[in-house]
Amino acid sequence: MRRILKILIWTGLAAWFVVILGFVSGEADEVLCMRIDVVLSDTVHSRFVTDSDIRAMFQSEGLQLQGYPMREINTRELERLLEKNAYIKGAEVSTDVSGRMEIRLEQRVPLLRIMPEGKAGFYLDTEGEILPLSGQFVPHIFLVSGNIEDPDESAEASIQLGEIHRFCTYVSEHPFWREQIVQLYVNRRGEYELIPRVGAHQIL
Incomplete structure (x- = not known):
């Protein structure tokens, strides 16, 4: 009897977990990009690139990221675009479920x-x-x-x-x-x- 009860409890927990995951996944699919944070490395020795430069670059490429669904933003393509800038050594773009995009840039020194x-x-x-x-x-x-x-x-x-x-x-x-x-x-x-x-x- 106890064994059956344990099986039922674990089955219920698993089902609940699946439902929660589905709910969170569905919510994540609807998240819009509400905020973009640009983090620049080594601004003491290198100030070739600014936050405004990055936003202007996106604008010149016709990229209106804020207000756009997160699921449709290709972060790897954004990294490739950023790394075309001669002053940028490396770029890492990440997003989270709160609608925040973080762009971390390593500048050339x-x-x-x-x-x-x-x-x-x-x-x-x-x-x-x-x-x-x-x-x-x-x-x-x-x-x-x-x-x-x-x-x-x-x-x-x-x-x-x-x-x-x-x-x-x-x-x-x-x-x-x-x-x-x-x-x-x-x-x-x-x-x-x-x-x-x-x-x-x-x-x-």
Whole structure:
């Protein structure tokens, strides 16, 4: 008798659990996106992207997410869209049953600014990726100028950029040199001239 009673109790609990799950699932299907929170990493060293930029990006793509059913939002497609931005290293989009969407972004961190003679230039980040110059954020980082070739023009130019990146990484990781050296100049012979923070002399 007790065994039968236990079976009935567990059967009832299982049925109740299934009903509750179905109810919650049905409710979740009807949830609308009511709030979007953008979380940006490393805003101390990198402020290329803002909350407003992300919302403007969605708007330019014709994406009206707020008020839209959560079940119809493809979070992976949103991540791919966000990662097309040169300043964004990684994106993670998640939603919950309260109607909240969270967008977590990892920004690229600029290491140095390249200023070839007669050209606008670009940044290299800590991983060696090329970033375009930004009109809204100017980082205080190592400057490299002079006779620097366009990396798209030749393999030698890519090798040169690799050497420059390795050198600037070394400088940035050593406090003494980081305080002493502020600029690297590439002369016409391809030699590197170090320009110190104090004094007018240069070091070949």
